[in-house]
Structure formats: C-alpha cells, structure tokens
Amino acid sequence: MPRPGAVIEVDRNTPPVLFHYGEGVRLEKLPLGARIVYPPDPLEPIAHAERAIKRALAKPLEDDPLKSLLRRGMKLTIAFDDLSLPLPPMAAPDVRQLVMEEVIDMAAEVGVEDIHLIAALGLHRRMTEDEIRHIVGERIFSTFWPDRLYQHDGEDPELNVYIGKTAEGEEVTLHKRAAESDLVVYVNLTLVPMDGGHKSMSTGLASYRGIRAHHNAKTLLGSRSYMNPPDSALHHSCIRQGQLIEDTVRVFHIETTVNNHAFPAIANFMQKRETDWTAQDQAMFLGMKQLTDLAPPAFKRNIFHAMRAPYGMTSVQAGQVDAVHDKTMEAVRKQLTVRVEGQTDIVTMGVPYLGPYNVNSPMNPILVVCMGVGYMFNFYRNKPVLRKGGVLILTHPCRYEFDAVQHPSYIDYYDEVLADTRDPFEIEKKYEQRFAEDPWFRQLYRKSHAYHGIHPHYAWIWAAHGIDHAGDIIIVGGERDVVHRLGFKAASTLEDAFEMAEQTVGRYPSVTHMRMPPIMLADVE
C-alpha cells in the first residue's frame, strides 16, 4: 500500500532535506520547527495497460463505444498532447502511444481510410521527429509520418477556422481538419489537475486568437489556483470554449493518468524521502552532487534531459469530456493530494532542471519564474501554503542562459520588456501585440522549433498570482543581475535567505518546505 503524503516537523533527528537546484541538487538543514511536506508515494500502476484501454474504449462514460462511432468513409482525426507532458518524458512506451494504437487498430478493422493524427501543441514549439516518435512509438510514426501525422500550426491562416464566440465573448478557433472531421478522438495524458478536460481542445488545437481569451493577466489572477479547476477562471473560460467546440464537432475524449514515479533508478534518491535513503541512495546523491558541482551546465543538462521517468498508468477513461475529466481529476487528486494544516510565513522550494517549456533546452530565467512562482506555487487547493505577504524562497542557479532555437522571443522579452516593466497588465498593453504578431517569431514558430512569440508573456503571467501573493521572493544561488531583473532578491545560502526574509515576516517565522518534484497538490485547511 503506497504511503500517503506527509507533513513532518523538523527536529534534532531530522536529516537534511533535498533541494533541487536546476541541473543540480543541494542538501539543506532546515530550522527546528519547520515543516517538510512530502508527496505521496507512487500509486500502483494498472498491471495490463492495454487491457484497461480496450475496456475503457468499449465501455465509455456517457458515450457510445468507440467502435460504434467509426464507419467506413468517415473523416477521423486523432489529436494528442505534446511533449510538455509528462515531465520528465515518460520511458517508452508512452501511454498516449498505447491508447492511439488501440484506436488505430479499431479504425483499421472498420476500414476508415481518412485518418489524421495531430499533435495538439497550441502555441508550444514544434517537436523534432525523434520527440514525436518517442510519444507515438515507431509503429505509428512509420505508418503515418509526415503526411498523416503532423503538428498543429496555430499561425497558419488556411488551417485554423473561426468557430464563434462564447456567451462571455471569448473567440474560439479550431484546427481546420478537426473542425471538418466526423469524429475527433482526443488522447490526453493528465499529470497535474490543470491538464485535460475542455482545455485540451480549446488550447491544443487553437490559434493565438482563441488562446488569448484566457491566457491573460486578468484570467490568471482570477485563478486561485489554476491547479484547482473549480476555482480557476482559466478553466471556466476553457470550458465555455470547449462546449462551443463540442457543438461544432463530435469529440470522443480519452484521458489517462500516471503515478508520480518521476525519476529512474539512477536518481532514486530524488524520489525517496531522506529518512528512507539507503547507503546506495546516499552514494548516488554524493556522486551526483560532486558531478553537478564540477561539470559545465551543458554537460549536466545532457545527463538530466536524458532521464526518462518510469511512470505507470493509474487510470484510463473515455467518453464524454466532462464525465471523463471528473474521473481523471479523482485519480490525479488521489495521487497528488497532501493535507497541510494552515499557511506559513515562509515557503521554500527547489526548482528542478525541467519545466513544461524547456524539454531538451536550458531553463531560462523567465521559465524559472514560470516554474517556481507559477506552477510550483500554484500546487494548492483552497489557499496557498504561503500566507499573503509571506516570503517565497526558491533555489536555482538562474543563469542568463537562453536557447536561441526554442526560446528566441524569450530573449527579447527578458532584455527589453522586463527591463521596462514587470507589471503584467502594462506589458499586455504595451508589448503583447508586438510579440504576438512579430513576423520573425511567427516564422520561427511555424518552421523551426521555437515557442510562439507571445509565449514568454504567458510564462510570465503564469507567475502573476504568485508574485502578487508573496511579499518577497528570494532566489538562493541565482545570478544576482538576473534575479534583480526578475524583480526578486538574490541570496547565496539558504541561511542568508532566512535572514533576509525576517525583514519581511519578522523574527521566528514559520517555515514550510515543499519537497518536490515528485509533484504534489497541497490541500490547505
């Protein structure tokens, strides 16, 4: 029986706790009385994933069996999530591959000639062939690439159709092929509560015109948090758009969840609580610490990004999107939820090497903010672990380091926009249009492997709620100039950071360390 998540109080016998530090690790001693929140252990995966998938397709929720929806001569489109999920990328075979193979088997049996597979990447970067092959598997790739298996292009005027407006005035666009299909099968992998549901189609197959309806500072600041859909304005907007999409095209939704077994055997110590570390784990930690302290960043990155997570599938459900997503949320919460009593003055978190937008590239300063103050801060229900006006302490080297291929617009955003202002509303007013419509960024998004021109802004506003909520944000070990550009404070050590935090939250503050990844969702009472 896997252990649930735990909150322990630091006493004299508590071992030092692991902090992720970009492409490195640290072991830090926390003050007596501080709390450490640990994620639950990975749930037992389903023993025979293929069988569970077959069963889900044959007995869907509030929908007819998939096979009965397929017929010869129809237009079938399968859309699937891109490489931003799961993190780290899953060890082969990816569950999306298993699901798609079942769907394609059925289509082949029925004789559906006209079938297309679209990577629903929204405004994310185009994946490389190897990255797609990893998600869909060799069999699907060799059969369909590149004419029937391809990637969504949110900037192709020919390939995006305008569907209409929601009651709230949100515009909705959809990939033309999906809009013209007799049936769209969406294959999703949900890692965190933010994913899946109506958001899959309404962002994955949309253009900037549709996505800007909810990817804006007002919506994000109204999402408390976007990891808890009932309290998320982002999700409410996506649901409205999704309902309009469902009125336009027949969608059969398949969602899968995985456990939080995020690290392979070689990095097992990252998965375990420190009290459970064996001599081998300690040796691995020491080895990795020495290596990452000495090795140049690019070398470390290659090692870290080569890691594949041994995730196991914990649930699969298919059918009508709302019914499916409810079940998915249940499974995700079962894996991620940790009950935490009350808020604290200081929250500490180690920002790891990887976020959704830097697979196979360095985590640039804007993405550090997006990951630490955005995603990691927002992993809560009810209220944040950090009290309003408290201090958020993150550990990350936070270098001035950008990937010119994947993140060209991030460089301009950092150098020009953040030098001018950090206020999301002001940025939207002054810069959004320029970045969204820049022809060179558009070209790189469409033809190279670059994120859309507006994407750095989305990464920045993803942290808007966290920045607004925290009284101070301190980055331990970060480059001073970079941290200051981001509007935060830099500290050399964790002790210094606590010292600095006292100026904001007073002497003897309460401290909570969120020991992730593996990820968790703090249910704060």
Next chain:
Amino acid sequence: MTWYSGQGGLSGLVRTIGRAADDVKRVRRAWHWDTPRPHTWPEVSDVVPARASDLGWARQEPVRSIRYLIQRGLLLPFTEAMAHPKVEGREWVRELERPVIFAANHSSHADTSLILHALTDRARDRTVVAAAADYWFKRPLLGNIVSLFLNTFPFSRTGGAQAQLHSSSQLLKSGWNLVLFPEGSRSPDGRIQEFKPGVGHLANETGTPVVPMHIRGAYQVMPRGQKLPLPGPIRVRIGKPMSPEPKEGSREFTARVEKAVRTLAAEPKQPELQGTWIERWKLSKPRELRYETDET
C-alpha cells in the same frame, strides 16, 4: 629419346634448364597483368566471362554468425552514424513469407549497406547481394572480403541471361532474398538510368516478387569516384512487393519496376506503391503478447 642419342646429355639438360629459365623470366616480366594497356585493346572481362562461383562458403555457418557480428557491430552503426537513414515502408519486409528480389536504384557504393540497414534483422540474415563479377571479383581476395561483410555473390553482367539466371535462381529457390541493382552500374550523375531486363527475366522465370526500393541522398554521400563517404541525409523508401502479371513479358515487367522506383523517388508518399495505411498498419502489427493472468 634416350640420354645417349646425342641430342640429350649435358647439353640437352642445359638447354632444358635454359628454356625453363626463359619461361620463368617471361612470366615474371608479364606478372603485372593489370598494368595500363593500349586503349585499342579490349577489357579482359568483356571477353572472358567470370568464373562461375557462387561463394557458397559465405552463406554457411560460422561465416553467417561472423557476418552478423560484423554488420551489427560495425557496418550498421557506421551507416547510422554517417547517414541516419530514414526508412519508409519497413513493414513490407518485416515478415517475408517467401524470398523476394529487392530492386533499387544505384548511385553509390553506399547503396548496399543502406539497403541492408533498411531491412529487419530477419530479412537481412536471409539476403544476398548481387555484386558485379567483373568489378568486385576481379581480385579474389577483395571479392571474398566483400562477401564476408555483405553476403555478396558474383553476378555476371556480361555472360547473358542464362548466366545470370543460373546462380541467382538457385539462391532464390533455396530461400535467399536477392538485392539487385537493375541499372547494372552506378549512375554517373545520381539520376536513375534505364533498367536492364535481367530483373524482370529473373522474376518471371522464378516467379519471385520484386520489392521496389528507392534510395535518396546516397549520391551526395558517396558518389562515383569518391573513396570515403561524407555524412548526409538519406531516405530509403520501400515499396509494396510487385509480381509479374500472368502474361506480362520480362521487359514489360522490368519497365513497371523501373517506373515504380522512379515514382518512389517523388516527395509525397505514394499509397498505390507503398500501400494504404491500413495495409501497412496491419503488416506492422507486433506478435501478440500473452499475459500471465486474466486479471487487469
């Protein structure tokens, strides 16, 4: 003649030794057979057909195992590193039920290793490559080494249809797939040359299906006259196996194969030659796994 006849004796012995010495000298002086010869002289191989040998030793154990190790350890990794070939249509050669002829365009010495790289382990292990007898087997040592690496056998380009048929049909009948380059020799400019009718003849006579293949990019990697390959992108496209129609002649069938190879060279996929996705999907189905229990 007796030793006392007057013509023999010591003088006769001396004359005999002298003649033998002359012969040795003559042969020694003429030892370098492949030195440049006047342009007006014909090539030796045009006149004298290659010795009929099918290098049977190369298809027997333990040579097959040694070749497997050489190919897996050396040839295929080298090909992958240099060209990272993209293979389309591998499913057509995954589970071959009977021997086939692989007919590909030929623009480079790299073609053979690219074709072998494109095949599955199972198909590769049962594949022989037709190598020009007058080119590769002119020097026996070279021919044998190439045969050890690539499982080649001497294929006469000059001995007529019967000579070609003889060893090739024997190999096909004994279950070997055959790689043939119907153009006869490497293209001088990378473009596909006219196909010689041998492939159609062989397919017709033996009733063997022909798998058309097109290799794109090999000419840029290692054109004619270049000793070492350069890295470059390669695409190997494998088409659906083709069989001669009941009353189709060898030349007509060869023309059809040639057209198929030329069509495979085009950029978009060719469903009529490469098969519909349903056909290819069904062919690529992995063997069923058996679960230990019925519980999920």
